[in-house]
Amino acid sequence: MGIVLGANQYGKAETRLVRVTRDGGTHTLTDLNVSVSLAGDLVDAHLSGDNGHVLPTDTQKNTVYAFARRHGVTSVEAFGLLLARHFVASQEPIHAVRVRLESYSWTRLGPHSFQRDGAEVRTATVTCDRSGATVVSGVTDLVLLNSTGSEFVGYRQDGYTTLAPATDRILATAVTARWRHASADGDWDASYAAVRSALVSGFVETYSRSLQQTLYAMGERVLTERPDVVEVRMSMPNRHHFAVDLTPFGLDNPNEVFYAADRPYGLIEGTVLRDDAPAAGLAWW
Numbered sequence: 321m322g323i324v325l326g327a328n329q330y331g332k333a334e335t336r337l338v339r340v341t342r343d344g345g346t347h348t349l350t351d352l353n354v355s356v357s358l359a360g361d362l363v364d365a366h367l368s369g370d371n372g373h374v375l376p377t378d379t380q381k382n383t384v385y386a387f388a389r390r391h392g393v394t395s396v397e398a399f400g401l402l403l404a405r406h407f408v409a410s411q412e413p414i415h416a417v418r419v420r421l422e423s424y425s426w427t428r429l430g431p432h433s434f435q436r437d438g439a440e441v442r443t444a445t446v447t448c449d450r451s452g453a454t455v456v457s458g459v460t461d462l463v464l465l466n467s468t469g470s471e472f473v474g475y476r477q478d479g480y481t482t483l484a485p486a487t488d489r490i491l492a493t494a495v496t497a498r499w500r501h502a503s504a505d506g507d508w509d510a511s512y513a514a515v516r517s518a519l520v521s522g523f524v525e526t527y528s529r530s531l532q533q534t535l536y537a538m539g540e541r542v543l544t545e546r547p548d549v550v551e552v553r554m555s556m557p558n559r560h561h562f563a564v565d566l567t568p569f570g571l572d573n574p575n576e577v578f579y580a581a582d583r584p585y586g587l588i589e590g591t592v593l594r595d596d597a598p599a600a601g602l603a604w605w
């Protein structure tokens with residue numbers, strides 16, 4: 321009985337690319353997940369460990385970012401063709417390439433503010449005992465992004481700090497917010513729409529020195545605009561977007577090509593409430 325190598329391919333999966341195109345003050349956003357697979361003369365790699373025909377998956381990832389800068393991203397189809405043809409044309413041992421692309425769509429909220437489509441969920445928790453009922457409304461996975469208007473500088477440093485100050489960064493988060501109503505009577509749909517809109521405009525309209533400051537501004541805006549709400553609790557992951565260093569490929573990167581990291585992430589949580597808010601009772605149970 322002989323043993324042979326069957327079909328195989330390899331590549332870098334799920335390269336998370338965010339491309340910001342700056343047309344004056346108005347930005348456009350492309351948000352992609354790109355997976356490259358190469359197949360070809362790779363028997364030696366598997367049987368003897370000879371990597372002579374193996375273009376590193378790390379290189380494939382770099383190519384995705386460099387091509388985004390060099391050629392831009394018009395459509396997933398065009399960008400996929402560009403990449404696939406490049407690997408076939410430039411890598412003699414590679415005979416076939418598959419590029420899978422996912423594009424996440426965002427709705428424009430302003431010149432440089434966006435909301436990710438399709439993720440958000442409206443929530444409610446109602447409690448009741450013999451003394452009455454409480455209502456907490458909420459939203460989860462309200463994904464928001466500002467492509468400028470955010471910095472993070474002046475932070476405390478110790479011997480383990482390597483973070484470089486950022487004077488112009490992407491600020492992105494998936495908002496989970498819950499807000500406690502003053503009473504169990506209300507026009508719930510109108511209230512939800514107004515609170516959601518206050519959270520969004522708080523995010524969009526705040527020049528951000530930190531996500532903490534933005535969180536407070538969002539909660540403050542809800543309480544300023546909605547007398548029916550007495551307390552807002554928020555949990556906001558800092559969805560880090562790192563500008564990719566393209567200098568090894570002879571390219572600059574004026575804050576246009578970003579690696580969208582999924583973990584770890586900063587998690588910023590806080591409560592904003594009226595100083596005369598009535599006791600919460602069972603509300604947060």
Ligand SMILES: O=c1[nH]c(=O)c2[nH]c(=O)[nH]c2[nH]1
Pocket residue numbers: 472483529530531532558586
């Ligand atoms: O808005 C931020 N708040 C932080 O506390 C923090 N920490 C960090 O590394 N980046 C950021 N950004």
